[in-house]
Amino acid sequence: MIPLVKVGLPSKENLMPQLEDILYSGMIGEGDAVYEFEKRFQKMFGVPNSIAMSSGTAALHASLILSGVKPGDEVITTSMTAEPTNIAILQVGAIPIFADVDILSGNLEPSSIEDKIGNKTKAIIIVHYAGIPCKLKEISDIAKRHNISLIEDCAHALGARYEENGIGSIGDFGIFSFQAIKHMTTVDGGFLSFRDNNKLRDAKKFRWFGMEKGISRTEIDITSIGYKYNMHNVAATIGLAQLNDIDKRLSKHIDNGNYFDKEIPSISGLTVPVFDSVAKPSYWLYTIFSEESENIEKILNGVGVQASKLHRPNHLHSIFRQYSCDLPQLDKYYKRMIHIPCGWWVDLTAREMIVDALKKG
Numbered sequence: 001m002i003p004l005v006k007v008g009l010p011s012k013e014n015l016m017p018q019l020e021d022i023l024y025s026g027m028i029g030e031g032d033a034v035y036e037f038e039k040r041f042q043k044m045f046g047v048p049n050s051i052a053m054s055s056g057t058a059a060l061h062a063s064l065i066l067s068g069v070k071p072g073d074e075v076i077t078t079s080m081t082a083e084p085t086n087i088a089i090l091q092v093g094a095i096p097i098f099a100d101v102d103i104l105s106g107n108l109e110p111s112s113i114e115d116k117i118g119n120k121t122k123a124i125i126i127v128h129y130a131g132i133p134c135k136l137k138e139i140s141d142i143a144k145r146h147n148i149s150l151i152e153d154c155a156h157a158l159g160a161r162y163e164e165n166g167i168g169s170i171g172d173f174g175i176f177s178f179q180a181i182k183h184m185t186t187v188d189g190g191f192l193s194f195r196d197n198n199k200l201r202d203a204k205k206f207r208w209f210g211m212e213k214g215i216s217r218t219e220i221d222i223t224s225i226g227y228k229y230n231m232h233n234v235a236a237t238i239g240l241a242q243l244n245d246i247d248k249r250l251s252k253h254i255d256n257g258n259y260f261d262k263e264i265p266s267i268s269g270l271t272v273p274v275f276d277s278v279a280k281p282s283y284w285l286y287t288i289f290s291e292e293s294e295n296i297e298k299i300l301n302g303v304g305v306q307a308s309k310l311h312r313p314n315h316l317h318s319i320f321r322q323y324s325c326d327l328p329q330l331d332k333y334y335k336r337m338i339h340i341p342c343g344w345w346v347d348l349t350a351r352e353m354i355v356d357a358l359k360k361g
């Protein structure tokens, strides 16, 4: 079966010597490997000030706190995402306000975001779903016009670009996840980037119990709550090894995505996502649309290709039900969408076989 998602690690020769060194170095917590990883990741993906964290969810939590979101505030968000996007809003005691999506991409629709802005709105979280950049120009204009913090959840979109900017660098905050099945994994891990470099000190304190590193523990004074959200040297060492060849893996996702973009629209009954012409997706998953999505799923499963939906619209969970509202575009999008594998493990033969099976179906 060609899987929809797959764990990608560097080869043993490229990973194990460094991993063994760090494991027995006596320095396994947060240290130089983490700081080196931060520098290299930041440069490679063109994101501004940043810190490595223990998970994407930790980075989301930090972005909300650093945006000044307080209990009872409202955060505009999407239901079409993995649950951590919205769980983080509840973690800070805020209220998720679900905006509707653009039926052609599954990403938040700018006009729906603007309709939902009220005097309690403190932040907007957008998700570049499946690796397709949102309509960033329109959304960042809205956020600026209303003076609201814009958080880009880039967990699916490592390596995507928008008008030549690295994804995550346009909003006030960008968050990344290095959880097991993402484009790049550090087993678990995350990254937070932010435009305002005055936030660096607070961000670092937030990831370490509210304490500043480098000050003696007997003299330090904690003034605000922080968490144990740091990345450690072991994860950072895996991350550094990943950065040596992540370009190759990302370009396979992108090449496969471009291939499907070209081939699938000519197949009767199927359409593919539409996105801004200045957006360059990184295709974590590929999404196709059909009135008969269940049949497509069966046809592909029958030829050994895992194809399915991946996330449950979050407003359907009991915990979010009280915030649920009509999302007619999302309902239509969700009914018609189906993900197919698109990552580095899908070779030329496999992708042709997928297209052939879709044509025959």
Ligand SMILES: Cc1ncc(COP(=O)(O)O)c(C=O)c1O
Pocket (backbone or CB within 6 Å): 055, 056, 057, 058, 081, 082, 084, 085, 127, 153, 155, 156, 176, 177, 178, 179, 189, 190
């Ligand atoms: C869209 C999205 N946001 C946030 C997260 C949270 O990332 P992590 O699992 O690293 O906490 C994930 C991953 O599960 C995700 O898919």
